[in-house]
Amino acid sequence: MPKKKKSIELLNRAIADELSAVHQYMYFHFHCDDQGYDMLAGIFRKTAIEEMIHVEHLADRILFLGGEIEMEPADKVEKIKDLKEMLAFATKSEDDAVSMYNEFANQCSQNADSATKKIFESLVDDEERHFDQFDNEMENLKRFGDRYLALQSIERGKGVSGGAPSHPVAE
Secondary structure (H helix, E strand, O other): OHHHHHHHHHHHHHHHHHHHHHHHHHHHHHHHHHOOOHHHHHHHHHHHHHHHHHHHHHHHHHHHOOOOOOOOOOOOOOOOOOHHHHHHHHHHHHHHHHHHHHHHHHHHHHOOOHHHHHHHHHHHHHHHHHHHHHHHHHHHHHHHOHHHHHHHHHHHHHHHHOOOOOOOOOO
């Protein structure tokens, strides 16, 4: 069935994009954490986990359609360590994902695959939310500058000086 084949192709392209996002956002998480920006590190970590969940939903649909799941990321991780550049990269990536998933939803509609279309529409909602979050952080950074980052580092310092570990210890 050519219609199923097209949906499987689009779903695998989405998996590749989502895997790239997982890797990129975890890289950003590690570097924000290392620099003491706990809140931003948490945002990148949470977003990476949400992207992993997207991969799972996409893979489930591929299997339902009888296809093979491809697990190759679309892109290599960009070695960005500057926070402003991280947020700029993330907002652009999310904006690109929204456009791509809207196009994929339209293609699925043309191929009479409403279930896959709904998955892509759901991804658009999530990616728009991610975009908004990263865009808000960019605005905070523009508005408050280095003071915004300093507050995050000070908050971490309070936890460390109070005897709390900077990273939770597994029990």
